[in-house]
Amino acid sequence: MASVSDTADMPTGALLQISPLVGRVLAPNPSPFTYTGTQTYLVGGSDLAVVDPGPDDADHLAALVAAVGDRPVRAILCTHTHRDHSPAAAPLSARTGAPVIGCAPLALEDDGPRADAAFDIHYSPDSIMADGDRLAGEGWTLEAVATPGHTSNHLCFALVEENALFTGDHVMGWSTSVISPPDGDMADYMRSMQRLLDRQDAVYYPAHGEPVENPRRLVRGMMGHRKQREGQILRFLERNGASEVPDMVAEMYRGVDARLHPAAGRSVLAHLIDLGGRGIAAAVGDGRWRLC
Known part of the structure; x- marks a missing residue:
């Protein structure tokens, strides 16, 4: 052993x-x-x-x-x-x-x-x-x-x-x-x-x-990371108007292994759904999201 x-x-x-x-x-x-x-x-x-x-x-x-x-x-x-x-x-x-x-x-x-x-x-x-x-x-x-x-x-x-x-x-x-x-x-x-x-x-x-x-430090960092991603999404939508998830991923995950981009898109979508539930963003209906 x-x-x-x-x-x-x-x-x-x-x-x-x-x-x-x-x-x-x-x-x-x-x-x-x-x-x-x-x-x-x-x-x-x-x-x-x-x-x-x-x-x-x-x-x-x-x-x-x-x-x-x-x-x-x-x-x-x-x-x-x-x-x-x-x-x-x-x-x-x-x-x-x-x-x-x-x-x-x-x-x-x-x-x-x-x-x-x-x-x-x-x-x-x-x-x-x-x-x-x-x-x-x-x-x-x-x-x-x-x-x-x-x-x-x-x-x-x-x-x-x-x-x-x-x-x-x-x-x-x-x-x-x-x-x-x-x-x-x-x-x-x-x-x-x-x-x-x-x-x-x-x-x-x-x-x-x-x-x-040092688990609590890691958890704080991960929560902060999620808040940063949320902020990136909001700024992207503010600049570009109604947008699709792949366009957000291409900018936000630049430099990340492209094999991980589809998975990253899932988390971006999860953020958007959460923002939708809070009345901050909304689905347009054709795969695009916009700010409310």
């Missing part, structure tokens, strides 16, 4: 112990949208919970089974149901006998390109955790923290004993989360970010990227 000091770039499939109660295994699904891949967390010691089992990949499943060893798995928890997070839940449950719990099922087609995997239509939990629900094992306790925004069913999980939070895709260690309508909701996302800002977690363990050791 590697330690944090052994490697900054965790190899795919290796169990890296990052705290007394938390180990992680990186899935082999790197991309411009998932960074180095989806990180599955093993929580506990003599018994375990598995957080975000990841994609249904034979090598990743074998790595998880090896990492678990002969320890009992009390539960398999999913933060949300994008296909890079939850599909391994069912086969891992079959191998370990552990129930699948956590977020509610959600399968939804949206009308645009995604920055992440689409929804897992086969996700079928044995039970669903609501905000504040707890799951406990030998020396560990996980509490569900509802954080809708990236998806409407998104949960974070607080590890009480280490004052840590597993943040899924709500807060990532390498990039801001994409908010993709119609399920992704910018107003919900900002409310959820404020909720995290009001908490006192010492460290975040995201599904993508390294641990976040």
Whole structure:
């Protein structure tokens, strides 16, 4: 087993112990949208919970089974149901006998390109955790923290004993989360970010990227970034009148990898929908938006 000091770039499939109660295994699904891949967390010691089992990949499943060893798995928890997070839940449950719990099922087609995997239509939990629900094992306790925004069913999980939070895709260690309508909701996302800002977690363990050791500073920065994007949109519409999302993206994301522009457009649309709900902007009806 590697330690944090052994490697900054965790190899795919290796169990890296990052705290007394938390180990992680990186899935082999790197991309411009998932960074180095989806990180599955093993929580506990003599018994375990598995957080975000990841994609249904034979090598990743074998790595998880090896990492678990002969320890009992009390539960398999999913933060949300994008296909890079939850599909391994069912086969891992079959191998370990552990129930699948956590977020509610959600399968939804949206009308645009995604920055992440689409929804897992086969996700079928044995039970669903609501905000504040707890799951406990030998020396560990996980509490569900509802954080809708990236998806409407998104949960974070607080590890009480280490004052840590597993943040899924709500807060990532390498990039801001994409908010993709119609399920992704910018107003919900900002409310959820404020909720995290009001908490006192010492460290975040995201599904993508390294641990976040000054989480409240990062959350403040991400909220400020969203406000800056909103300001850019308002200034663009003020200068150019009724405009389409791709035109906004071309200016606002100049210098960003073009492969990410369609995903950026989803977040711009989410901002516009939020502005529409606040009576600041309105859809013209032909794909264009204007100021009210």
